Amino acid sequence: MLSLVPIMSIRFATPDQIDRAVQLLSQGTPVVFPTETVYGLGAPVCHAEAVKKIFQIKGRPSDNPLIVHVSSVQEALQLSIEAPPLFFRLAALFWPGPLTMVLLRSEAVPEIVSAGQSSIAIRMPRHPVALQLIEKLGQPLAAPSANLSGRPSPTRASDAWEDLQGKVELILDGGECEIGIESTVISLLHETPVLLRPGSITQEAMEKAIGQKIALPTNQKDTAPLSPGMKYRHYAPNAHIRLVFNENQAFGSFILSPHPKLGERLLSEKTLYAELREADRLGAPEVTIYCNPSIQSNAALMNRLQKAASKE
Ligand code: TXA
Ligand code: MG
Numbered sequence: 001m002l003s004l005v006p007i008m009s010i011r012f013a014t015p016d017q018i019d020r021a022v023q024l025l026s027q028g029t030p031v032v033f034p035t036e037t038v039y040g041l042g043a044p045v046c047h048a049e050a051v052k053k054i055f056q057i058k059g060r061p062s063d064n065p066l067i068v069h070v071s072s073v074q075e076a077l078q079l080s081i082e083a084p085p086l087f088f089r090l091a092a093l094f095w096p097g098p099l100t101m102v103l104l105r106s107e108a109v110p111e112i113v114s115a116g117q118s119s120i121a122i123r124m125p126r127h128p129v130a131l132q133l134i135e136k137l138g139q140p141l142a143a144p145s146a147n148l149s150g151r152p153s154p155t156r157a158s159d160a161w162e163d164l165q166g167k168v169e170l171i172l173d174g175g176e177c178e179i180g181i182e183s184t185v186i187s188l189l190h191e192t193p194v195l196l197r198p199g200s201i202t203q204e205a206m207e208k209a210i211g212q213k214i215a216l217p218t219n220q221k222d223t224a225p226l227s228p229g230m231k232y233r234h235y236a237p238n239a240h241i242r243l244v245f246n247e248n249q250a251f252g253s254f255i256l257s258p259h260p261k262l263g264e265r266l267l268s269e270k271t272l273y274a275e276l277r278e279a280d281r282l283g284a285p286e287v288t289i290y291c292n293p294s295i296q297s298n299a300a301l302m303n304r305l306q307k308a309a310s311k312e
Contacts, residue, residue: 010173031168031171036179038182042143058149079103082103098184103122103189104119183199239285241286243291244289291305
């Protein structure tokens with residue numbers, strides 16, 4: 001069997017490099033691109049072979065569906081059978097931005113994108129490079145986060161390089177991600193919307209904006225079939241993560257490590273994954289994260305911290 005090792009490069013996302021990315025994508029070659037949440041590894045949504053490569057490159061379990069990135073509401077409607085009124089309201093309120101909505105999948109979308117599920121997860125990113133890339137390609141991009149499966153999501157082009165060097169041909173560098181954790185995922189498949197993954201657009205912000213309650217999956221077992229990705233150990237560095245809960249706001253929230261070079265750091269959504277990667281690069285055996293009350297009330301951050309600390 002012929003095996004080609006692609007020559008890969010990180011390129012600052014100039015219009016020329018975006019054109020190069022479009023060329024590669026059109027040929028069925030996945031490309032890494034920036035979004036405002038984390039970097040994505042994209043393939044044209046209708047190119048089933050290219051989408052298959054994404055699963056291979058990441059080592060992603062084949063039952064974990066991908067998010068499809070659009071540059072217009074019109075494109076989203078072409079991917080789904082029916083969009084409830086709530087879809088249009090949420091899109092008007094939060095798109096482009098870090099909100100992913102799960103709808104019923106149109107048969108025009110290859111099954112592999114949704115890992116065989118009858119639903120499809122869609123979001124419109126707000127990073128200008130992501131939007132330009134999708135517009136120039138002329139079709140949506142199916143894209144998971146651009147990390148090896150199980151590693152923390154990449155928030156800088158160099159993080160994607162760390163995981164995927166030799167496996168992809170082009171990384172478009174759009175700078176450090178503005179948000180740093182993955183999008184909020186909400187299912188609109190039933191009358192009551194269900195929050196599948198907390199993110200920087202909070203449950204409370206959405207409920208207030210739409211004047212409607214959003215349900216939470218009752219337990220992890222329920223979440224697994226709803227959002228398969230949630231059952232895997234995610235966002236996890238090699239270091240052992242120890243969470244310490246404290247009630248003293250003034251004490252702050254720090255990442256500490258026995259490694260002298262890592263020292264104490266302020267914990268935030270934007271830098272969490274980069275810090276976890278740094279801990280691994282320094283070979284820190286353990287990272288202790290102090291969670292003060294404001295961290296504890298941040299559902300998105302606690303969700304990622306608990307996954308990073310989980311041994312499963
Ligand atoms: O911010 C983000 O969402 C980033 C950037 C690249 O857009 N993407 C991202 O993709 O985090 P990924 O593949 O790492 O996470 C997608 C999550 C998984 O938990 C997956 O199970 C869930 O979305 N998901 C995808 N399609 C779904 C569907 N049809 N029904 C329920 N959950 C779905
Ligand atoms: Mg991911």
